[in-house]
Amino acid sequence: MSTIITGGEKFEARVPLLIIGAGAAGLCAALAAKEASVEAVVIERDAVPAGSTALSAGLIPAAATRFQRAKGISDSAQTLAADIQRKAHGEADGAVVEAVAENSAPLIEWLSDRYDFPFDVVDNFNYPGHAALRMHGLPSRTGLELIDRLRSAVETNDIVIATERAASFRKWPMRCILATRATRATPSSGAKRSAQSSLISAAIKATARSQRRITF
Numbered sequence: 001m002s003t004i005i006t007g008g009e010k011f012e013a014r015v016p017l018l019i020i021g022a023g024a025a026g027l028c029a030a031l032a033a034k035e036a037s038v039e040a041v042v043i044e045r046d047a048v049p050a051g052s053t054a055l056s057a058g059l060i061p062a063a064a065t066r067f068q069r070a071k072g073i074s075d076s077a078q079t080l081a082a083d084i085q086r087k088a089h090g091e092a093d094g095a096v097v098e099a100v101a102e103n104s105a106p107l108i109e110w111l112s113d114r115y116d117f118p119f120d121v122v123d124n125f126n127y128p129g130h131a132a133l134r135m136h137g138l139p140s141r142t143g144l145e146l147i148d149r150l151r152s153a154v155e156t157n158d159i160v161i162a163t164e165r166a167a168s169f170r171k172w173p174m175r176c177i178l179a180t181r182a183t184r185a186t187p188s189s190g191a192k193r194s195a196q197s198s199l200i201s202a203a204i205k206a207t208a209r210s211q212r213r214i215t216f
């Protein structure tokens with residue numbers, strides 16, 4: 001069961017990986033970290049993790065997915081990348097666009113296979129600017145369903161989300177000691193990882209016990 005830590009109390013924590021923001025990006029990152037055996041904590045500014053994701057239609061553009069193939073839709077990462085650049089008037093960072101486009105299908109299929117997200121591809125509406133039918137959505141076609149399913153997956157995987165904690169590069173309100181590497185924790189294995197992991201879990205759980213605790 002995942003824990004959401006709320007309230008204004010200050011505490012110190014040392015975590016291998018700190019993820020700032022519990023929107024779709026942050027929660028996917030948290031799940032990916034867990035799969036890589038990296039203990040992550042997500043901090044979220046708002047009282048409830050939602051972000052723009054919850055406001056959106058939750059339709060994710062992805063190219064060359066098996067959902068497209070099943071409907072006979074031909075597409076490629078290169079075409080998606082070209083569409084993005086056209087929309088961005090060529091101003092987007094090419095390496096980022098390429099990475100997003102190439103990983104779009106694996107992302108949809110990962111969420112579907114590993115976490116049972118019931119995606120399908122929208123085939124009755126051609127999204128402006130996209131050369132192929134490639135918007136993938138959940139049954140309700142809402143971002144709320146997307147964020148709810150992500151939160152649920154995070155919950156099942158026992159990942160901590162600390163809410164009402166806004167990260168700031170000038171001041172850390174939670175006085176979190178950032179032992180984190182911004183991108184990836186140093187791989188550790190065996191006894192070291194186990195000891196480190198237990199320590200972090202114990203510290204976070206002890207902190208959580210002293211505060212209002214919400215499970216979802």
Ligand SMILES: Cc1cc2nc3c(=O)[nH]c(=O)nc-3n(C[C@H](O)[C@H](O)[C@H](O)COP(=O)(O)OP(=O)(O)OC[C@H]3O[C@@H](n4cnc5c(N)ncnc54)[C@H](O)[C@@H]3O)c2cc1C
Nearest residue numbers: 021022023024025044045051052053056057058059166167
């Ligand atoms: C009305 C609307 C419709 C949309 N429709 C679509 C669509 O159909 N398809 C599509 O692909 N995109 C759509 N978008 C865009 C899409 O919603 C966003 O690109 C996407 O949700 C961004 O995800 P994210 O995780 O990066 O950000 P968010 O979901 O916004 O999550 C960021 C989180 O970080 C938190 N946060 C911010 N600053 C801090 C801080 N300093 N400390 C701690 N936490 C912080 C925020 O509170 C928030 O919860 C839409 C957007 C809107 C508003």
